[in-house]
Amino acid sequence: AQTVTQSQPEMSVQEAETVTLSCTYDTSENNYYLFWYKQPPSRQMILVIRQEAYKQQNATENRFSVNFQKAAKSFSLKISDSQLGDTAMYFCAFMKQTGAGTYKYIFGTGTRLKVLA
Amino acid sequence: ETGVTQSPTHLIKTRGQQVTLRCSSQSGHNTVSWYQQALGQGPQFIFQYYREEENGRGNFPPRFSGLQFPNYSSELNVNALELDDSALYLCASSLPSGKGNTQYFGPGTRLTVL
DSSP states (O other): OOEEEOOOSEEEEETTOOEEEOOEEEOSOSSOEEEEEEEOTTSOOEEEEEEETTOOSOOEETTEEEEEETTTTEEEEEEOSOOGGGOEEEEEEEEEEEETTEEEEEEOOOEEEEEEO | OOSOEEEOSEEEEOTTOOEEEEEEOOTTOOEEEEEEEOTTSOOEEEEEEETTEEEEEOSOOTTEEEEEOTTSEEEEEEOSOOGGGOEEEEEEEEOSSSSTTOOEEOOOEEEEEO
16 A cells, blocks of 8 residues: 655745755555645645656756655655745645546645744 | 635534535546545545546545536535544545646535534
């Protein structure tokens, strides 16, 4: 069974600094996707960044980038130039396709990030 | 905004009652998943519907059931509510194929069972 582990329950970073959130996962699959989702306080969960396992190149999305180490089953999120609006709960998620049009998502327990002014 | 809506926003029920939560997906998204998110935890997969049929279930008992309709809306029904059912319930829709089958989440319904 797949598992996703986020070992940092809480983190803080000064505004404009860089922070890295850790995520490890366990799977025997070769084809899968990894995601980072952001859930601001009392607001909707939104996608931050996505990585296809078959791609060696790390995904980037503006200030957000990942360090994907497939052999080590590690998928960390780096936030550069942190902004107050980045304060949120961040979830790492693993996804694989289970059939036509159906998928299985497994989420980690989350890392609460606070950006300090 | 993700284009996924849920109703109601908040709900208070008592133990033993039944509840129906609703979700309206983005047009064209015929895969919908439901999650239970306890306070301070990550979402736990309840089940998934594709083309109006349940296709995948997590470790939840049969008193959790659902429906998906042709108009991209769906329901989560929970019978015989227990105190531990208190949580945020999220629905997420996605296209059946495409860029990593990204899920788009609704804002959730916060259910409190007294």
